[in-house]
Amino acid sequence: MVRVKSRYLLCEINVTDRSRLLLLDDRAVAAAVRASVARMHGDYGAALCSIRFSVKYLNAHTGIVFLRFPKKCYRLLWSALPFITCIENRGQKIPCFLNCLHVGGTIRTCQKFLIRYNTQQLHRMLPKCKNEEEKHEIQKAILNCTLTKRNKEAFEDEFGSDKEDDSDDDNDEEEEEEEE
């Protein structure tokens, strides 16, 4: 048996106001991608996009989406993604842009990458903590990341040198980690 090959794009939805991310759902993201592909590549692109395209996963707290494209034409469809400027859901427009973080052949590799990426984000967040309690919680969350257990040295290296520039809730990230 030969399996049907796909490419999974791990994208991050960037918005100016983080609270608006919660308005998103996967159908809205899929519609935005389809509209952008149709705008950029016309009927041909729309046809390719209708075969095996789907939004596999959406985390509204962190703004992470997994998009599945057929392997044959994923580059063409990907080239339409930078032209998404807003996602419309239930009459509300959310200005945003998609930033592709990783391209993988299976969902599993994407998940591994995402956990590593989220751990990195927690490290960046650490120096921004205001009080000891927050700091403790984030440290606990970092140690909870199980799939890729980081060795202690790497932890010590990044401790204190990295920084997070988004001012989002710490709890969101922790929930994210536990879900994994």
Next chain:
Amino acid sequence: MSVFMDLNLVHSPDQSRLQRLVETAAHLGFSTVAINYVFEPTAKKKQIPSPMPIKDLIPELPIVQGRSRPIRVLNRLTVVMSDSSHFRPTAAEYRGFDLLAVQPTTEKLFHAACMICDVDIICISVTEKLPFFFKRAPVNGAIERGVAFEVSYAAAIRDSTRRRYTIANATALMESCRGKNVILSSAAETPLELRGPYDITNLGVLFGLSDGDSKEAVSSTCRSVVLHAETRKTASGIIYTVQVPEAPPCRAPEDTGEAPAAKRAKPGAVIDS
């Protein structure tokens, strides 16, 4: 992983917006950005803008995504040339900028910019239909001199007609330069117009670049542009003069100890002026 650069963030008097731009760029993984001051000699404001020191502009530089170093911010001047007298190579005002770019509007000026002008970047207009063809001879001359061509993509994101112009002009350029010495930059005014480095690489394929060339367009070509700019300021990058602030003599030995060894070794001599 290579080092990504975005050599065009449009300067605006609004400081908080610039700060957010730089923060978003750092979040996306760009390790060097340049703030672009546009100067049009034909416009009413005749003065060349003077660059603001980066320290005043952004008090605390954000850390780049995936690295432990803060982002590097440069200053860049773009002169829109509609007459050959507009670009004055000896002007003292140009010295304050790290990068120098021109945007020629006629074929003659394009030829001059490629062959004679002492610049780092030649901007390709993306908001109008190209008024002239890119001829092989000046383009090859520019590549030989190490001058890069810039295509910016923010206009393409904004609306459909400019997207067509951007793609058309970019493809016309790629035909004559075959993907060498091209940089892709954002020309973003708001943080939402920036795109991630991998997306830009894929966008390059749309502009007619090959896979390898479009990756170079956001990384190594940009690096060579920055190095080219340094050689313009120094004597071929060999001798470099720095202004040493009047320091009390007792602190002098401590200062020399702090200078990174790698930086010391490269320039042949450091001359105080």
